[in-house]
Amino acid sequence: MTDPVTQNDSLPPNCLRLKRLGIETRQEFVIYMRADCPVCRAEGFTVHARVRVAANGNSIIASVHHVLDSLLGPDQASLSESAWLALAAQDGHAVTISHPRPLESLAYVRAKLYGRTLTPSQLTEIISDMVAGRYSDIELAAFVSGCAGQRLDPSEVLGLTRAMIEAGDRLDWDKPMIVDKHCVGGLPGNRTTPIVVPIVAANGLTIPKTSSRAITSPAGTADTMETMAPVDLDLGAMRRVVEQTGGCIVWGGAVHLSPADDMLIRVERALDIDSEGQLVASVLSKKVAAGSTHMVIDMPVGASAKVRSAEDAVRLTASLETVSAAFGLHTRVVVTDGRQPVGRGIGPALEAFDVLAVLRNEASAPADLRARAVELAGAVLELGGVTAPGGGCARATDTLDNGDAWAKFTQICEAQGGLREPPRSTHRLPVLALHAGRIGAIDNRKFAKVAKLAGAPAAPAAGADLHVRLGEEVTRGDPLFTIHAESPGELDYAAQYAAAHGDILVVFDE
DSSP, rough: OOOOOOOOSSOTTTTOOOOOOOBBTTOEEEEEEESSHHHHHHTOOOOEEEEEEETTEEEEEEEEEEETTTTTTTTTEEEEEHHHHHTOTTTTTTEEOOOOOTTTTTHHHHHHTTTTTHHHHHHHHHHHHTTTOOOOHHHHHHHHHHHTOOOOHHHHHHHHHHHHHSSSSSOOSSOOOEEEEOOOOOOTTTTOHHHHHHHHHHHOOOEEEEEEOOOSSSHHHHHHHHHHSSOOOOHHHHHHHHHHSEEEEEEEGGGGGSSSHHHHHHHHHHHTTBBHHHHHHHHHHHHHHHHHEEEEEEEEOTTSBBBOOOHHHHHHHHHHHHHHHTTTOOEEEEEOOOSSSSSSSSSSSHHHHHHHHHHTTTTTSSSHHHHHHHHHHHHHHHHSSOOOOHHHHHHHHHHHHHHHHHHHHHHHHHHHHOOOOOOOOEEEEEESSSOOOEEEOOOHHHHOOOHTTTTTSSSSSSSEEEEEOOOOOOOOOOOEEEEEEESSSHHHHHHHHHOOOTEEEEEEEO
């Protein structure tokens, strides 16, 4: 590796000197240059062009954005923060900018857009290029669109799953059985994982749970867990926690498991596109890569959930079971009620308070969250052979009631870095019923949006607390839900949305 060009050196051809501007683009790699800089003029790099950027022995593929004012000099360039970190870049050092090699796998994406069936080798090439950073967000969106709905046949779903597994690391726990639990998503407040994991681990099974952060939802499991204990553990720390306690609840981003999954999910959610085949590949690639041998899947079904009908649930269950079997993963799908949020809190800290109330056996604990967690934990215990079929729920209930689950949860939290109490919001506003009646419908997506507009998940204490359930009677002026925020502006923002969408909670006249 050659020494980096420093501030006092002349620049070789196709090089620009770095200046850090601190621009956050999440996971997208962007390079910022002046349109009149020598590299852009010589190479013809226009806005959104894809270029290879090399420095310090590292290289990435980035999208070009032009800077039109004096933020950068003609011999300077800047990088988005994610690109800066990937290159281990430093202020004043030089980067070399060149044309990348042709992206040949993009031809397969175009073929898929026109209805062609992709082979396993074509899918492997596409996913390999994605993980290598060669796909722009626009090109990722093209692949997601080509696979949307039910446009992947069974052979493509299997091939995509295998390609996503092979593109990342795989964990080996050196044990004959590793259990896991996963939810297909789409239901606010369905934070059963921090309850299921300690119940299962307290009964002698090994459950190393890697969870995601929210991308467009009010909270991911990792966001909620982080208000109670550290979750940003590397693989070594994760192994140590599992060896000590039998389980963990950590952020999956610290380990390189099916990295294409996070890229595809980010684009899917931004486009609000659901792909049944990609959902199957997403779930199973992560679980197989994580070393799971037995898994229970929570599948909420409801009009505003991700899975919206019984027919969809039957078809998705069959696909999950078929692909699982191909990888030797024993999978049991539990279809649950997805008509309304689970528990009371929506947002990291508010969901954490619900979790703690259940684990601590508090009288105020939300009964629906407890019941759902018991059902799922019971299914894991049965699948793992701890109890006979039909006996799992009773064992899970006993584990909660006798305090073993709470003891195991505190042990896991201490091993991950220490148990802490979640934060409380400083600004709150109740949303009241405008007339008497019965709660007839709750729109999960719009209710989740209220929590997001209030600041969740970036503001951990923000979100919304639900005070009513489907079928309950309310009178005029009763609180339906309370908005929580960490700033007055975000509280007003969420309140304006709630006021403009009276169908978030529908009260039927009696």
